[in-house]
Amino acid sequence: xxxxxxxxxLAGGLPYYLLLEKSDKFSSKxxxxxxxxxxxxxxxxxxxxxxxxxxxxxxxxxxxxxxSIYKATKTTNFYKLAYYFIFMNAPFFxxxxxxxxxxxxSLLVSLLGxxxxxxxxxxxYGSANYLYVRGITLATPLVGIHITVYLICxxxxxxxxNSLFFLTYIFNSEADLLWFIVVITLYIGNFLVSMKVxxxxxxxxxxxxxxxxxxxxxxxxxxxxxxxxxxxxxxxxIREILLWVL
Amino acid sequence: MxxxxxxxxxxPIFIAFMLFFVKTKENIPRVSIVLSSMIALLALxxxxxxxxxxxxxxxxxxxxxxNELSAILVPYVAILGLVIxxxxxxxxxxxxxxxxxxxxxxxxxxxxxxxxxxxNLIVLALAxxxxxxxxxLLVSFNVGSQTAVKNARWTMYIHKSADFVFLLAxxxxxxxxGSFDLVVLKEQWLIMSANPIDDPMIFAVALLYLLAAxxxxxxVPFHIWLPYTSExxxxxxxxxxxxxxxxxxxxxxxxxxxxILSPMVLNIAFGIGLFTAVFxxxxxxxxxxxxxxxxxxxxxxxxxxxxxxxxxxxxxxxYHLIVHGIFKASLFLESGSIIKYARKDPHIPERxxxxxxxxxxxxxxxxxxxxxxxxxxxVPVFVFIGAKAILSPEFFEFNAAIIILAFAWLTGAQxxxxxxxxxxxxxxxxxxxxxxxxxLVMFTYEYIGLALEHFLYGKDALLFYEAASLNITFLILxxxxxxxMIIGGLFIYKQHVVDVAENRDSAHKSKWSFYKLLVKxxxxxxIFNSSKKGKL
Numbered sequence: 001x002x003x004x005x006x007x008x009x010l011a012g013g014l015p016y017y018l019l020l021e022k023s024d025k026f027s028s029k030x031x032x033x034x035x036x037x038x039x040x041x042x043x044x045x046x047x048x049x050x051x052x053x054x055x056x057x058x059x060x061x062x063x064x065x066x067x068s069i070y071k072a073t074k075t076t077n078f079y080k081l082a083y084y085f086i087f088m089n090a091p092f093f094x095x096x097x098x099x100x101x102x103x104x105x106s107l108l109v110s111l112l113g114x115x116x117x118x119x120x121x122x123x124x125y126g127s128a129n130y131l132y133v134r135g136i137t138l139a140t141p142l143v144g145i146h147i148t149v150y151l152i153c154x155x156x157x158x159x160x161x162n163s164l165f166f167l168t169y170i171f172n173s174e175a176d177l178l179w180f181i182v183v184i185t186l187y188i189g190n191f192l193v194s195m196k197v198x199x200x201x202x203x204x205x206x207x208x209x210x211x212x213x214x215x216x217x218x219x220x221x222x223x224x225x226x227x228x229x230x231x232x233x234x235x236x237x238i239r240e241i242l243l244w245v246l
Numbered sequence: 247m248x249x250x251x252x253x254x255x256x257x258p259i260f261i262a263f264m265l266f267f268v269k270t271k272e273n274i275p276r277v278s279i280v281l282s283s284m285i286a287l288l289a290l291x292x293x294x295x296x297x298x299x300x301x302x303x304x305x306x307x308x309x310x311x312x313n314e315l316s317a318i319l320v321p322y323v324a325i326l327g328l329v330i331x332x333x334x335x336x337x338x339x340x341x342x343x344x345x346x347x348x349x350x351x352x353x354x355x356x357x358x359x360x361x362x363x364x365x366n367l368i369v370l371a372l373a374x375x376x377x378x379x380x381x382x383l384l385v386s387f388n389v390g391s392q393t394a395v396k397n398a399r400w401t402m403y404i405h406k407s408a409d410f411v412f413l414l415a416x417x418x419x420x421x422x423x424g425s426f427d428l429v430v431l432k433e434q435w436l437i438m439s440a441n442p443i444d445d446p447m448i449f450a451v452a453l454l455y456l457l458a459a460x461x462x463x464x465x466v467p468f469h470i471w472l473p474y475t476s477e478x479x480x481x482x483x484x485x486x487x488x489x490x491x492x493x494x495x496x497x498x499x500x501x502x503x504x505x506i507l508s509p510m511v512l513n514i515a516f517g518i519g520l521f522t523a524v525f526x527x528x529x530x531x532x533x534x535x536x537x538x539x540x541x542x543x544x545x546x547x548x549x550x551x552x553x554x555x556x557x558x559x560x561x562x563x564x565y566h567l568i569v570h571g572i573f574k575a576s577l578f579l580e581s582g583s584i585i586k587y588a589r590k591d592p593h594i595p596e597r598x599x600x601x602x603x604x605x606x607x608x609x610x611x612x613x614x615x616x617x618x619x620x621x622x623x624x625v626p627v628f629v630f631i632g633a634k635a636i637l638s639p640e641f642f643e644f645n646a647a648i649i650i651l652a653f654a655w656l657t658g659a660q661x662x663x664x665x666x667x668x669x670x671x672x673x674x675x676x677x678x679x680x681x682x683x684x685x686l687v688m689f690t691y692e693y694i695g696l697a698l699e700h701f702l703y704g705k706d707a708l709l710f711y712e713a714a715s716l717n718i719t720f721l722i723l724x725x726x727x728x729x730x731m732i733i734g735g736l737f738i739y740k741q742h743v744v745d746v747a748e749n750r751d752s753a754h755k756s757k758w759s760f761y762k763l764l765v766k767x768x769x770x771x772x773i774f775n776s777s778k779k780g781k782l
Contacts, residue, residue, distance in 0.1 A: 137389045138342055148383070157379045158372045167371065171417060184410075191406055199399060205390040245368050245426055246307050 463494025516556025
């Protein structure tokens with residue numbers, strides 16, 4: 001029971017970001033770091049400890065996820081978006097226990113990419129707000145490609161690992177009403193939020209008042225590592241899915 | 247050695263990765279075209295292998311298959327891909343994102359090949375979703391345009407819904423039949439078809455597949471994404487109308503043996519397909535934008551295709567999608583030059599609204615011979631019955647025959663009359679020439695269609711017709727068909743042969759209302775806009 005509560009809190013079953021957002025000590029950047037670290041701890045914990053899912057925790061995390069989806073549709077800040085995604089996906093982690101760990105891990109890697117993008121925006125455009133930095137695809141295609149990859153990954157599209165693990169788990173599990181509600185909501189929620197952000201961030205005409213900057217060498221290396229991690233997870237995801245299918 | 251054919255879906259992905267490292271712009275299409283020619287050659291050799299050895303090529307632990315369906319469709323997609331790439335080489339030259347375009351094009355082709363060659367529902371699900379995202383990025387290629395992005399969003403919503411419905415269908419298929427392997431499932435479904443049971447789960451699974459196919463094939467009411475994506479670059483439009491929309495038909499062909507277990511789903515497919523075909527064809531005639539008109543034409547053709555599936559004519563649907571694809575791709579790739587031509591000539595395209603409601607001065611010089619030939623609306627029926635009676639007499643055992651006959655007549659009569667109208671020749675020679683060439687075309691069409699049916703499904707094709715039989719007698723259908731034929735005949739006769747009255751200054755009120763309904767695209771968007779408070 002204690003383990004369940006611990007995992008529930010670490011995975012973002014409760015929207016504790018509401019408290020952190022009110023505190024002056026925590027910026028949205030640090031909230032992502034805190035919630036990301038907690039999720040990583042939960043993932044690591046579930047690799048070592050077997051547990052069964054608890055329906056009340058799934059239900060609570062689901063309600064929290066619905067609120068996070070709402071918050072995610074309202075924000076235009078990449079940092080905030082990154083941690084909202086963690087809370088949005090908590091019910092999946094709760095529902096699929098150890099099996100959901102790889103999904104959460106790949107989610108975390110793609111969110112790390114989004115976080116790196118947020119840092120890039122903050123450094124070059126003054127804030128992690130993407131709304132007024134339109135036309136990225138035309139002005140800085142490399143940045144555009146990376147944002148597209150991360151968001152499509154979060155939006156649950158193959159061949160990215162999130163989608164592969166998602167499919168493995170949903171094909172591999174017994175469905176009940178709660179299962180259907182959680183899976184459908186997450187599938188649609190992740191998609192809608194990521195597509196909304198994709199549309200508002202990478203598309204549009206270039207703004208002549210903005211001095212567009214492309215990745216420097218260090219940033220290229222960072223994103224290259226994230227892409228490699230996603231590729232490795234994709235390969236593992238394909239292996240998992242094929243092992244089960246065959 | 248023949249297993250190398252199964253690498254086809256991987257080649258476009260390899261091309262896409264190669265393109266990342268190509269520095270000079272000139273080399274981007276070169277690399278793409280040379281390597282995609284290789285795909286076409288591989289596809290043709292694969293088809294030759296399947297036809298000559300009469301067996302499928304399977305590999306990757308049975309995940310991929312190059313069977314009869316692939317042998318028909320993969321070369322078609324490969325050659326289409328080659329043409330589109332060649333066309334795009336010059337067409338896209340001045341566009342921003344030339345390399346991006348070719349990379350995305352290769353990704354979407356990879357997903358189409360994977361979809362056609364998949365022998366496993368999971369692989370099919372992956373390809374199905376991969377295509378959605380590829381299409382979204384291609385439709386929104388013109389990133390600077392707000393309308394392109396907005397239309398891409400709607401395309402994505404519908405395709406994501408199709409993905410979701412498809413995943414649900416896959417889960418239920420596995421829960422009901424216990425396998426993802428399409429060959430295993432086909433065997434299972436074939437055995438079950440001998441003693442059909444009324445299982446609501448089978449009905450639900452079949453219905454979900456139909457729904458997913460309808461969404462991807464732009465069938466009403468999911469059609470909104472297709473006519474409005476005309477802002478995409480022309481090669482993308484060509485690909486969408488000749489390739490992407492066909493995946494619904496491909497899916498239903500892969501699920502053909504499941505659908506015969508649920509005849510009700512086939513009947514639903516027929517009804518919806520029929521409505522789509524008629525509704526979209528009418529919209530096609532009135533919308534003022536040439537690319538949107540082509541879009542509705544495709545929706546109508548997809549309606550026909552789904553209707554054919556609903557009648558159990560699965561192979562005819564494959565034949566239809568190939569023929570339509572070639573035809574529509576050529577139209578799209580030519581549309582640019584037609585628009586250029588139209589800008590010089592104010593009478594092109596001909597305005598239907600003007601013709602219908604304004605003063606009409608044109609007067610046909612109809613002759614006695616041509617009036618006699620008003621009876622010729624019956625000629626297509628005789629030719630079609632003759633062709634079918636000679637080539638496949640068993641076809642008439644199923645009541646689907648009468649419906650196919652009705653549409654063969656409709657298409658044939660239209661085509662036939664158009665020839666007469668165009669020729670304006672009043673000689674027995676011309677009439678004999680037209681009738682004999684029509685008969686020749688009909689026989690060739692039927693012969694190829696029949697050959698395709700035998701190649702794809704063999705004797706099982708009759709099972710499909712049997713399953714799709716409507717629960718009404720042949721006689722009732724015949725009466726309905728005769729009624730449609732008489733009304734249609736009168737209408738066509740009036741349109742093409744009877745002299746048009748002069749000095750019709752005032753518009754006919756009911757005609758005008760009907761025209762308005764069509765030109766407003768069935769008020770579909772008005773209803774939607776009012777429900778969304780103008781936020782479409």
